[in-house]
Amino acid sequence: MPSADLLLYFLPMSNVRNAIGESLKAALPVMLGYVVIGLPCGLMEDAIGFTPLQCFLLSCTFYSGAGQFMIPNLWLAGTPLYSIIASVSFVNSRQILYSAAFSPFFRNVGRLLSFFFAATVTDESFGVNMERFGASKSWDATHALLVNLFSMFTWSIANALGCALGALIDLPLVITSFAMTSIFICLLVTQTITRKTGVVIAVSAAGVALCKLVGLSGPAILLGALTGVVAGLIYGRRERAHGYH
Amino acid sequence: MGTTDFLILYVCTLGSMLACRCIPLFLLKGRELSPTVSEALGLIPAAAFAALVANDLFSPEAIASDPVRGMLPFVAALPVVVVARKSGSLIWSALVGMLAYACLLFATGSL
Numbered sequence: 120m121p122s123a124d125l126l127l128y129f130l131p132m133s134n135v136r137n138a139i140g141e142s143l144k145a146a147l148p149v150m151l152g153y154v155v156i157g158l159p160c161g162l163m164e165d166a167i168g169f170t171p172l173q174c175f176l177l178s179c180t181f182y183s184g185a186g187q188f189m190i191p192n193l194w195l196a197g198t199p200l201y202s203i204i205a206s207v208s209f210v211n212s213r214q215i216l217y218s219a220a221f222s223p224f225f226r227n228v229g230r231l232l233s234f235f236f237a238a239t240v241t242d243e244s245f246g247v248n249m250e251r252f253g254a255s256k257s258w259d260a261t262h263a264l265l266v267n268l269f270s271m272f273t274w275s276i277a278n279a280l281g282c283a284l285g286a287l288i289d290l291p292l293v294i295t296s297f298a299m300t301s302i303f304i305c306l307l308v309t310q311t312i313t314r315k316t317g318v319v320i321a322v323s324a325a326g327v328a329l330c331k332l333v334g335l336s337g338p339a340i341l342l343g344a345l346t347g348v349v350a351g352l353i354y355g356r357r358e359r360a361h362g363y364h
Numbered sequence: 365m366g367t368t369d370f371l372i373l374y375v376c377t378l379g380s381m382l383a384c385r386c387i388p389l390f391l392l393k394g395r396e397l398s399p400t401v402s403e404a405l406g407l408i409p410a411a412a413f414a415a416l417v418a419n420d421l422f423s424p425e426a427i428a429s430d431p432v433r434g435m436l437p438f439v440a441a442l443p444v445v446v447v448a449r450k451s452g453s454l455i456w457s458a459l460v461g462m463l464a465y466a467c468l469l470f471a472t473g474s475l
Contacts (some may be wrong), residue, residue, distance in 0.1 A: 225393045
């Protein structure tokens with residue numbers, strides 16, 4: 120009969136194994152999407168002289184699809200380095216919202232795990248983890264970090280591979296990038312839609328469109344989303360004041 | 365891009381990215397949040413996804429240069445909405461989206 124120590128040793132391991140399986144299942148659609156768009160991203164990075172190692176390093180630390188597509192495009196267009204840094208940072212400022220949204224779920228989570236989780240959040244893993252945190256009480260920080268890591272390493276390997284294979288690959292980027300758009304659409308329409316979230320969605324989308332029309336493409340996502348949240352708060356207040364649901 | 369340029373770009377973008385990703389979580393975690401802040405945090409997913417979708421679908425430049433081509437992402441999004449609502453599957457949504465967009469581009473001679 121196994122001793123109590125042995126049981127204690129194996130119990131966390133089986134929990135970890137379960138968490139790996141569950142997280143892999145949750146991350147799989149994102150991982151497949153990352154293969155499809157990671158290859159052309161690496162290909163573009165190869166075009167501006169990145170090595171596969173640089174692609175891998177950038178992908179598994181900076182880890183931003185939008186940012187990594189922007190860098191080669193802007194560099195090839197002759198944009199100064201400081202302007203590339205500012206534009207990429209602006210576009211990625213929406214991460215502030217994701218980080219804030221996760222804070223209630225990390226109340227009792229240690230600093231190290233919280234840091235590694237926060238440092239590896241992207242648009243797609245944000246969606247997957249938010250949905251799981253809302254749907255299941257057993258979804259915890261370990262599951263969430265594993266989703267991030269599976270996605271991140273897939274992205275990093277696809278990038279490095281795309282860079283190494285270079286011109287051998289000919290993928291129509293305009294089509295492959297629509298895979299990510301479709302994932303965002305799925306994450307959006309599977310949200311619980313109430314009058315208030317309807318207002319949030321409409322105002323956020325309109326906010327982005329308006330920003331892009333006036334030439335504020337860089338911070339469009341952040342400004343659009345913030346406008347939507349404010350509109351939702353105002354609507355919620357009016358809803359409570361008038362007593363309707 | 366040379367190694368020096370790469371290193372400057374890497375350090376600066378990584379620094380700003382880590383700040384955006386980590387600081388809000390560490391500032392807010394463990395605090396008793398006011399009802400308004402909690403309500404605002406609950407609205408972020410819908411707002412963020414709506415903003416991301418709108419950003420991907422709407423391109424004023426594409427619509428201005430070729431209105432038909434500029435509207436194709438909106439049309440391709442329709443079957444994705446149907447599949448996403450029915451299946452809730454990210455994989456099926458991605459596959460249907462790519463297929464629909466490829467067919468539309470091919471049909472309009474844009475591919």
